[in-house]
Amino acid sequence: MSVEVERKFVCESDIQDKLKNIGAVCIGQSEFKDRYYDSPDYTLTLRDFWLRKREESWELKCPAFSRTDVEKIDEALCTKYREVTDLKKIQAVVKTVCSGAVEGSLDVSEQKMTDNYNKNETWLKDLMLVCFAEYTTQRCSYVFEEDGGDGKVRVDLDQADFGYCVGEIEVLVSEGGDMQSAQHRIQKMAEKLGLGGEKRIQGKMDVYLQRYCPDHYAKLIKAHIL
Ligand code: V4E
Secondary structure, three states: OEEEEEEEEOOOOOHHHHHHHOOOEEEEEEEEEEEEEEOOOOOOHHHOOEEEEEOOEEEEEEEOOOOOHHHOOOOOOOEEEEEEOOHHHHHHHHHHHHOOOOOOOOOOOHHHOOHHHHHOOHHHHHOOOEEEEEEEEEEEEEEEEOOOOOOEEEEEEEEEOOOEEEEEEEEEEEOOOOHHHHHHHHHHHHHHOOOOOOOOOOOHHHHHHHHHOHHHHHHHHHOOOO
């Protein structure tokens, strides 16, 4: 399982020129629709779990807690989430997180996790999960190979269909890996791109919820999730 360490930034109009000038390579453009799911009382997101279906692929982003010093990062600047993509694992984690909060609705046994069960998305109904956000993103992705072969830093430039643009600098770290080094590499990339400020930049979800789901947004702000 990998941990995604990420920093968002404001996308200025000259960002693609800056990326090309520092030697980053465009690896393509894509368009995808995301659907995010939660219980009606926001059990998952209020615990910072983000369940999403991107086109046909499921993903659960889970908070990645620091257990050792190398896993600590400055959370004012970067976020870190564990990414789970195996549907059975996703269902098991979601079931655990929802347990207690959605009494009597957790009949997601191993035997029930058949192909049909997954295809029909009956598991969502069993866990009382509903789609709370849906939007399409146009993405332009770049990778930057660092000197010294540390690996790749990825930069995504996103334009959401509700009129919001944001950039993300991202490094994937294997679980138990050095998060501080990931944050340092992100910081170096931000400097190369001349990105100023230590200010936290809103992601697509922040803006979407603020505009279209103010009750949900207020609860997440109060819980210090956003
Ligand atoms: C809102 C949120 C999550 C949902 C996904 O957010 P994000 O990474 O912004 O989406 P996207 O489309 O870029 O996904 P990718 O293609 O990178 O997988 S996951 C965590 N959060 C909460 C959150 C937060 N607390 N602070 C910030 C700055 N961003 C997100």
